[in-house]
Amino acid sequence: MPLAVAQAITQLPAGGVTPVAIATGDGNNAMRVIVKLDAKRPTQVPSFDQAKDTIRLQLQALALEKAAAQFTGELMKHATIQQ
Known part of the structure; x- marks a missing residue:
């Protein structure tokens, strides 16, 4: 989520809509x-x-x-390709 949108959401009340478009x-x-923020929990x-x-x-x-x-x-580094 873009930072500007996250910041706008924190300022809105439940049911609120941003008054201007956010870049x-x-x-x-x-x-x-x-x-538009539907609800907060x-x-x-x-x-x-x-x-x-x-x-x-x-x-x-991950490991x-x-x-x-x-x-x-390592296998690729030591491999030899034959045709």
């Missing part, structure tokens, strides 16, 4: 948006105990992906 980028190609941040299994799985997947890329890179 979502730089330059002539920037899109302009009008935002409190942020729910999970405790570490609730999130640790998900974090562990994500870190394991596996990195190891596979490194292994493949």
Whole structure:
């Protein structure tokens, strides 16, 4: 979400609409948006105990992906191509 939109949302009451269009980028190609906030609810941040299994799985997947890329890179570096 563009920073300008996030900042506008924090200022709106529930059901509010931005009074002017918000630029979502730089330059002539920037899109302009009008935002309507339907409702607000409190942020729910999970405790570490609730999130640790998900974090562990994500870190394991990332480590596996990195190891596979490194292994493949090493194989390619030492490969000889024959036709």
